[in-house]
Amino acid sequence: MxxxxxxxxxxxxTDAVAPEHHRIGLARIFAAFFWLGVTSFGGNTAAxxxxxxxxxxxxxxxxQFLAGVALGRIMPGSGGVNxxxxxxxxxxxxAGAVAAVFGLLSGPLVxxxxxxxxxxxxxxxxxxxAILDGVAAAAIGLTFATGLKLLPRGAARLGPLAVALxxxxxxxxxxxxxxxxxxxxxxxxxxxxLVQRRSA
Amino acid sequence: MPDDFxxxxxxxxxxxxxxxxSIGGGASLLADMEHESVAVRGWTSPREFADLFAISRAxxxxxxxxxxxIGWKAAGWxxxxxxxxxxxxxxxxxxxxxARLWGRWRGSLWHSAVERGLAPVAAGLLLSGGIAVLRIxxxxxxxxxxxxxxxxxxxxxxxxxxxxxxxxxxxLFGATALW
Numbered sequence: 001m002x003x004x005x006x007x008x009x010x011x012x013x014t015d016a017v018a019p020e021h022h023r024i025g026l027a028r029i030f031a032a033f034f035w036l037g038v039t040s041f042g043g044n045t046a047a048x049x050x051x052x053x054x055x056x057x058x059x060x061x062x063x064q065f066l067a068g069v070a071l072g073r074i075m076p077g078s079g080g081v082n083x084x085x086x087x088x089x090x091x092x093x094x095a096g097a098v099a100a101v102f103g104l105l106s107g108p109l110v111x112x113x114x115x116x117x118x119x120x121x122x123x124x125x126x127x128x129x130a131i132l133d134g135v136a137a138a139a140i141g142l143t144f145a146t147g148l149k150l151l152p153r154g155a156a157r158l159g160p161l162a163v164a165l166x167x168x169x170x171x172x173x174x175x176x177x178x179x180x181x182x183x184x185x186x187x188x189x190x191x192x193x194l195v196q197r198r199s200a
Numbered sequence: 201m202p203d204d205f206x207x208x209x210x211x212x213x214x215x216x217x218x219x220x221x222s223i224g225g226g227a228s229l230l231a232d233m234e235h236e237s238v239a240v241r242g243w244t245s246p247r248e249f250a251d252l253f254a255i256s257r258a259x260x261x262x263x264x265x266x267x268x269x270i271g272w273k274a275a276g277w278x279x280x281x282x283x284x285x286x287x288x289x290x291x292x293x294x295x296x297x298x299a300r301l302w303g304r305w306r307g308s309l310w311h312s313a314v315e316r317g318l319a320p321v322a323a324g325l326l327l328s329g330g331i332a333v334l335r336i337x338x339x340x341x342x343x344x345x346x347x348x349x350x351x352x353x354x355x356x357x358x359x360x361x362x363x364x365x366x367x368x369x370x371x372l373f374g375a376t377a378l379w
Contacts, residue, residue: 041366043263043333046326051362063315068299070318073325075298076223077291078264085292086299097296105284108261113272113280116255124254127377132257133339134346134373138366140337141350143330148355150323160320167324172331179223182321190317197313 024059024091026099032057033084033103038111042139045080045104046072047146053087060087066150074182081105156196163189207275208282210241215267215286220294227332229264229287243274342373 032052040048046069053059060068065083068090072082081101088100152160163185170181214236222229230253237243244252252273256266264287271283305311330347337343346369354360 037261039260039363041260041363043257044329045262046329048362055358063319066319066322067315069322069326071298071302072295073322074223075291075295076220077295078229078262078288079329080262081264081288081292082295085295089296089299089303094296097292101288101292105261105265105288108259108265109268109280109284112256112259112261112265112268113277115259116252116269116272119251119255123251127374128258129254129338130377131370131374132254133337133343134370135366136257136333136337136339137343137346137373138350138362138369140330140334140343140347141354141365141369142362143326143333144347144351145354147323147327147330148351149358150319150326152320152323164320164324164327167321168327168331171325172328175332178325178328182325186318186321189320190314193313193316194310197309 024096026092026095029088029091029096030099030103032059033088033100034107037104038107041135042142043136044139044143045078046083047139047143049080049083049087050146050150051142060090062150064090070182070186073178159192159196160189163192204275204278208278211271211274211279211282212286214241215271215283216290219287219290227336230266233264233267233270237270237274241274243270248273339373342376346373 036045036048036052050065054062054065065087068083068086069079072079072086075082081104084100084104085097088097090096092099151164167181167185170176170185171178218229218232218236222232234249238246238249249270252266252269256263256269259265265284267283267287268280271279271281273279275282302311334344334347350365350369353365354362
């Protein structure tokens with residue numbers, strides 16, 4: 001657990017995060033995120049992570065995933081890597097976070113440099129660029145499908161649905177800066193959640 | 201090799217601030233990286249940067265792995281690793297600390313209210329991310345159409361493996377280009 005000490009602070013509490021799961025081993029976390037890293041084409045790590053870690057492995061819930069996405073996007077850095085840190089931390093504390101991030105990044109690092117070396121030997125044909133467009137389109141599809149699946153639904157959740165659609169309108173369509181939009185919409189949404197809890 | 205060392209140090213000095221200050225995820229990071237590596241440091245020409253961007257799109261993993269390529273261009277393998285660590289380590293430590301602090305309040309009423317309140321915002325951000333990528337995609341209307349078809353297929357058949365869909369879509373686009 002030396003990683004825990006290195007990453008800052010006592011580990012006792014970090015380890016207390018895991019008991020809700022039947023502790024998943026570090027090697028399994030590393031392997032799962034390595035596989036996620038080397039197969040997540042198209043750049044949207046979050047959508048792939050949802051497919052693998054939530055839908056396939058059930059390592060975290062929809063709610064935990066969305067909380068991780070939110071914090072990961074509000075904080076500086078890559079949203080996908082930030083989400084990976086949080087999932088690893090949930091699964092196995094600080095060591096889990098280290099295993100997940102190393103797993104996620106080590107494969108793509110080697111692959112991307114190897115591709116660049118190949119590219120330096122004379123570029124790519126237009127067909128390769130077309131293939132990349134095709135892959136990018138599928139990646140966007142995966143992102144949309146994930147986002148749509150996670151939209152709030154049901155008559156009792158019209159308020160949250162309105163918040164989600166307002167986020168899409170402001171950030172996605174009008175291209176307003178993300179942080180102020182989130183800082184305006186999040187308090188409204190949290191207030192809604194509090195009120196609903198009280199009336200329930 | 202003092203020159204190599206100086207380049208590595210420069211990579212750290214560029215990517216650590218990017219790591220800590222670039223809010224808004226991949227898209228804003230890419231814009232900042234382009235500015236630094238082309239205009240400020242001269243590690244790549246604009247044309248080279250565009251090539252590196254295309255290469256990073258072809259590789260799996262986070263889109264921001266482009267940082268590794270800039271490091272590679274500037275200082276070989278050592279540069280690739282330095283840039284990767286400098287870009288991801290500071291922000292990862294920050295988010296780790298925040299997540300742990302946040303986890304301390306798990307179980308309280310407002311903790312669950314905040315998480316439930318953030319969920320729809322997060323779903324909206326995911327969808328917005330898809331729209332942002334669609335917008336900067338160089339492929340035009342064909343990409344838009346394929347993205348919509350892929351979305352519908354995945355929603356209709358959730359068991360469909362994304363990799364199968366990615367391979368099919370890539371092959372179809374490649375074949376059309378060859379024709």
